[in-house]
Amino acid sequence: MQGKDYLKNIVAPVKLRRNGRKRDLTEFMSLPALLLFCTFFVYPLLKGVQMSLTDWDGMGEATFVGLANFTRFFQDSRAMGDIRTTLIFAAGSAILLNLIGLLYALLMEKPFHGRSLTRVIIYLPAIISPLIMGYIWYFLLQPGRGFLYHAMEQLGTSFQLGSWMSNYPTTMMVLIFVNVWQYAGMTMIIYLAGLQNIPTELREAAMIDGAAPWQRFTGVTLPLLLPAIRINVVTNIIGSLSVFDVIMSLTEGGPGYATESLSIYIMRMCYGSRTGYSTAVAMILFFIILIPVLISMRLTREKD
Amino acid sequence: MKENKVFKAMRILVLALICVMCIIPFYVLLVLSLNAPSRVFYEGNMFVPTFAFANYADAWGKSRVGLAMLNSGVITFGTLGLTILLGGMAGYAIARRSTTYNKLVFSLLIGCMMIPGIINTVPLYTLMRQINAINTLWGMILVCSTLSMPSAVFIFTTFVRALPRELDEAAEMDGCTGFNVFWRIIFPVLKPATASFVILNGFGVWNNYAQAVFFLQSRDKQNIPQALSVFFQQFGGAKWHLMSATAVIAIVPVVIIFLLFQRQFIEGLTEGAVKG
Numbered sequence: 164m165q166g167k168d169y170l171k172n173i174v175a176p177v178k179l180r181r182n183g184r185k186r187d188l189t190e191f192m193s194l195p196a197l198l199l200f201c202t203f204f205v206y207p208l209l210k211g212v213q214m215s216l217t218d219w220d221g222m223g224e225a226t227f228v229g230l231a232n233f234t235r236f237f238q239d240s241r242a243m244g245d246i247r248t249t250l251i252f253a254a255g256s257a258i259l260l261n262l263i264g265l266l267y268a269l270l271m272e273k274p275f276h277g278r279s280l281t282r283v284i285i286y287l288p289a290i291i292s293p294l295i296m297g298y299i300w301y302f303l304l305q306p307g308r309g310f311l312y313h314a315m316e317q318l319g320t321s322f323q324l325g326s327w328m329s330n331y332p333t334t335m336m337v338l339i340f341v342n343v344w345q346y347a348g349m350t351m352i353i354y355l356a357g358l359q360n361i362p363t364e365l366r367e368a369a370m371i372d373g374a375a376p377w378q379r380f381t382g383v384t385l386p387l388l389l390p391a392i393r394i395n396v397v398t399n400i401i402g403s404l405s406v407f408d409v410i411m412s413l414t415e416g417g418p419g420y421a422t423e424s425l426s427i428y429i430m431r432m433c434y435g436s437r438t439g440y441s442t443a444v445a446m447i448l449f450f451i452i453l454i455p456v457l458i459s460m461r462l463t464r465e466k467d
Numbered sequence: 468m469k470e471n472k473v474f475k476a477m478r479i480l481v482l483a484l485i486c487v488m489c490i491i492p493f494y495v496l497l498v499l500s501l502n503a504p505s506r507v508f509y510e511g512n513m514f515v516p517t518f519a520f521a522n523y524a525d526a527w528g529k530s531r532v533g534l535a536m537l538n539s540g541v542i543t544f545g546t547l548g549l550t551i552l553l554g555g556m557a558g559y560a561i562a563r564r565s566t567t568y569n570k571l572v573f574s575l576l577i578g579c580m581m582i583p584g585i586i587n588t589v590p591l592y593t594l595m596r597q598i599n600a601i602n603t604l605w606g607m608i609l610v611c612s613t614l615s616m617p618s619a620v621f622i623f624t625t626f627v628r629a630l631p632r633e634l635d636e637a638a639e640m641d642g643c644t645g646f647n648v649f650w651r652i653i654f655p656v657l658k659p660a661t662a663s664f665v666i667l668n669g670f671g672v673w674n675n676y677a678q679a680v681f682f683l684q685s686r687d688k689q690n691i692p693q694a695l696s697v698f699f700q701q702f703g704g705a706k707w708h709l710m711s712a713t714a715v716i717a718i719v720p721v722v723i724i725f726l727l728f729q730r731q732f733i734e735g736l737t738e739g740a741v742k743g
Contacts, residue, residue, distance in 0.1 A: 190564040193557035203613035207590040292674035294692040356737040405583035
């Protein structure tokens with residue numbers, strides 16, 4: 164090693180400094196990625212801020228209208244309903260996904276015969292397009308025609324799903340259910356990884372000290388799961404607040420606009436030639452996502 | 468820790484029920500896709516289809532799902548290829564030359580990781596129209612690559628940082644520089660990182676709908692979700708045998724790839740979670 168270092172100092176004393184602050188063309192190999200990202204992400208984002216202050220319809224001239232789009236948004240009852248829909252869907256999904264994912268992971272934690280097959284089966288729904296998943300559940304659940312309706316009828320039970328598609332609270336419950344059903348496996352995998360990272364000695368020590376199962380869970384397991392909780396909560400919040408596909412295929416935002424999410428609203432306003440307004444809604448959605456993400460990141464921060 | 472036998476049996480039973488719940492929708496889809504168009508559910512055992520395999524030929528012919536699959540394939544491969552190349556280069560530069568400029572690039576990309584694509588899709592649409600990228604596969608590849616770039620740069624930077632410096636310093640001493648060091652020395656050892664990037668992003672690109680609905684409207688350029696939603700809206704809820712046969716055709720490649728690589732897939736996800 165001595166000889167090698169000595170050689171380096173002779174050959175290229177400046178170029179081969181070990182602190183990584185060397186300046187040469189290699190430094191700029193991140194440029195292509197940066198250019199692509201700036202062109203198709205950062206530039207549209209900034210352009211969007213500017214567009215959100217205009218009444219542009221996507222074709223003609225844009226007039227500066229100040230914050231008019233934003234005030235109009237907060238006075239629009241459809242938009243306010245969409246905010247409520249988005250928040251309820253996200254809260255329901257994020258809470259249930261984490262509770263159920265954690266429960267699945269705890270059930271799966273100890274080895275048993277067929278464990279990896281079980282893991283594959285539970286994860287399977289998460290790889291399918293949520294749009295297609297919505298259609299599959301539509302075939303199952305459609306009132307009066309769906310597979311489940313006929314199955315119940317054949318079994319002779321009078322239990323019927325009723326007209327869930329035309330009743331607001333039930334449509335929302337079905338949407339949350341389908342979303343949780345589809346992604347519980349993904350949340351589970353992350354929690355399983357988190358559980359595997361907890362040293363067994365820690366939990367055994369707590370058991371020897373006489374801690375009850377619930378105490379062991381809240382006192383030892385849960386605090387050590389914090390990194391996994393953080394990943395799951397943050398990804399679930401981002402994913403469910405920008406929900407699009409599953410609602411499009413299952414309810415198309417109906418009945419009326421009762422289950423329309425903000426993402427769908429943005430798309431429809433854009434197609435309705437209200438380009439400036441739809442970018443303003445996107446800016447609002449940005450903050451609706453940012454605030455809970457920052458809060459949950461702070462709450463799950465690891466204490467040293 | 469020993470486990471009570473009764474408790475273990477209950478645990479296995481609950482897990483079995485969960486598995487059944489995960490499988491049932493797929494099974495029902497399969498039954499529906501194999502039912503003759505004339506079949507009404509009241510007759511016979513509805514859990515056994517009438518095996519009308521002709522539905523598949525019919526669905527294949529009417530839905531253009533084959534073309535959509537090809538488009539989705541081109542978009543997925545193009546996106547993954549471009550992102551692996553540019554993201555790998557960026558990861559190498561950021562890990563090995565931590566200058567102020569590269570620190571800024573890294574912070575920018577990671578900071579934007581939390582912004583979902585829908586936020587800037589509308590202004591992006593006007594940009595795409597200006598450069599004639601609407602209804603083109605290359606346009607969609609650029610959009611999808613941009614959305615996966617933060618994840619790629621994050622994975623590759625973390626991975627290169629863990630590689631011994633001697634690896635590329637030795638090559639630099641031999642007179643190999645810049646892109647050559649990356650391409651000949653670093654890129655070949657990036658395989659595990661590339662695999663975990665593909666695992667985390669591949670299905671998402673294949674299944675993309677929120678961007679496809681804006682950028683891939685023409686019939687020849689639709690990807691799988693976009694083609695299916697257009698095809699299904701056409702029937703307005705009728706002809707379930709055709710719709711479900713199309714859905715089966717659309718998900719079969721994804722399921723096969725997942726089952727073939729499930730071990731690497733779950734391991735990759737687990738590792739990603741531990742490091743992230």
